[in-house]
Amino acid sequence: MIKAIVVVGVALGIFTCSGDELHWYKGNTHTHTLWSDGDDFPEMVADWYKNHGYDFLVLSDHNILSRGEKWKALRADQANVAIEKAEQRWGRGHVKTRVVGGAKEVRLLPLNEVRYLLEEPGKFIMIEGLEMTTSREGLAVHTNPMNVSELLSVERQSERTVEQELEIHSHLVNGLSHATGKPVFWQVNHPNFKFSITGEQLADVALLDGVEIMNSSSNCFNLGDGSRPSVERIWDIANTIRLKSEGLPPIFGTATDDTHDYHLENPVVNGPGTAWVMVRAKSLTADSITGAMKEGDFYSSTGVVLKRLDFNASDKTFTVEVDAEPGVQYEIEFKGSLSKVSLRHEHVPDVVDEKGIEHPVTANYLDQNIGKTFMSKKGTRATYRLKGNELFVRAVVHSSASPYFKYDEYSDFEKKAWTQPVGWKID
Ligand SMILES: [Zn+2]
Ligand SMILES: [Zn+2]
Numbered sequence: 001m002i003k004a005i006v007v008v009g010v011a012l013g014i015f016t017c018s019g020d021e022l023h024w025y026k027g028n029t030h031t032h033t034l035w036s037d038g039d040d041f042p043e044m045v046a047d048w049y050k051n052h053g054y055d056f057l058v059l060s061d062h063n064i065l066s067r068g069e070k071w072k073a074l075r076a077d078q079a080n081v082a083i084e085k086a087e088q089r090w091g092r093g094h095v096k097t098r099v100v101g102g103a104k105e106v107r108l109l110p111l112n113e114v115r116y117l118l119e120e121p122g123k124f125i126m127i128e129g130l131e132m133t134t135s136r137e138g139l140a141v142h143t144n145p146m147n148v149s150e151l152l153s154v155e156r157q158s159e160r161t162v163e164q165e166l167e168i169h170s171h172l173v174n175g176l177s178h179a180t181g182k183p184v185f186w187q188v189n190h191p192n193f194k195f196s197i198t199g200e201q202l203a204d205v206a207l208l209d210g211v212e213i214m215n216s217s218s219n220c221f222n223l224g225d226g227s228r229p230s231v232e233r234i235w236d237i238a239n240t241i242r243l244k245s246e247g248l249p250p251i252f253g254t255a256t257d258d259t260h261d262y263h264l265e266n267p268v269v270n271g272p273g274t275a276w277v278m279v280r281a282k283s284l285t286a287d288s289i290t291g292a293m294k295e296g297d298f299y300s301s302t303g304v305v306l307k308r309l310d311f312n313a314s315d316k317t318f319t320v321e322v323d324a325e326p327g328v329q330y331e332i333e334f335k336g337s338l339s340k341v342s343l344r345h346e347h348v349p350d351v352v353d354e355k356g357i358e359h360p361v362t363a364n365y366l367d368q369n370i371g372k373t374f375m376s377k378k379g380t381r382a383t384y385r386l387k388g389n390e391l392f393v394r395a396v397v398h399s400s401a402s403p404y405f406k407y408d409e410y411s412d413f414e415k416k417a418w419t420q421p422v423g424w425k426i427d
Pocket of ligand 1: 189
């Protein structure tokens with residue numbers, strides 16, 4: 001076997017030069033509106049995020065960019081509340097309506113008009129995106145390319161395998177980024193929604209940038225289902241395979257709202273404001289934010305904010321410090337895989353559901369050095385010095401803050417933060 005050149009992950013090396021030119025920006029990369037199955041107007045959605053301290057927002061409706069003329073008949077239960085709220089916010093007559101075939105339709109603002117209403121340079125921007133949505137019966141391949149400029153068209157219903165669909169999505173994203181020369185951050189969404197995508201499948205997609213390790217919408221089974229692994233475990237397995245045997249860089253973990261519901265009180269499942277990314281970038285522009293995410297210069301959060309995140313590539317120290325809230329206890333865990341790790345595994349048979357659909361399952365990897373905890377420390381600040389035997393290291397910050405809510409035992413709504421892998425090597 002030819003020994004591959006060892007590439008050391010230096011993506012976070014820029015953390016060492018805490019230059020004034022870098023800033024943290026808060027954003028949500030997965031959001032729905034009335035352009036698909038969200039229940040509010042895009043300008044109301046963007047207004048919510050802007051008013052809640054977000055710096056950027058990606059509207060990612062299913063297989064559609066919010067461009068051109070779009071009229072939509074609203075469900076009766078949506079129409080009154082959504083129109084009333086929009087007109088309270090933007091004034092009477094803001095929502096244009098028409099009647100077609102006896103049905104009342106509303107006009108949806110395209111992204112350029114939403115931008116006109118809400119964007120403010122240096123304060124709040126919209127980044128164009130969509131959720132490429134392919135459903136084979138009982139399975140879901142949903143992926144979000146972020147910072148796109150034209151529709152990447154996929155068939156919603158397909159008979160292709162998950163691998164073939166991922167290949168098609170990858171091809172489209174790659175073609176677009178070559179054509180435009182702009183960075184596109186491409187993530188696989190909610191692998192455990194309908195238990196559709198495994199760690200091995202994520203490991204095989206060369207051009208993938210990220211995967212949702214936390215999606216706060218319903219039925220995403222972030223923690224697995226008791227027999228199938230959590231998305232965080234799947235992520236570690238995928239990255240271990242990529243670095244150890246595929247010659248590929250790691251993929252980065254995102255947290256997103258995948259927002260659909262905007263008319264309920266308090267944060268709830270499918271609502272806005274419980275899962276986001278914090279991106280360190282030079283400026284608040286679509287290219288700068290997207291480029292930083294492609295470099296892994298961001299962390300994901302469900303409520304824990306970091307004051308410091310530094311990987312010093314020369315002395316191999318990885319420091320995490322929490323921007324602590326009064327009365328909340330924190331624990332910082334450093335985990336990852338070791339270089340000498342074995343990929344020995346037991347195949348797990350597909351799970352056949354009540355409709356006879358086969359759901360693939362990530363294999364059972366036997367080596368405890370995959371996703372191993374290297375160090376754990378209570379408190380608001382911790383530094384881990386890499387020993388040199390790690391394939392990659394990442395940090396998770398746990399907190400004692402009350403979870404947002406409990407949806408079911410398989411959804412993780414603890415307030416946490418997850419960093420990206422650092423110090424990684426392609427073995
Ligand atoms: Zn989805
Ligand atoms: Zn979605």
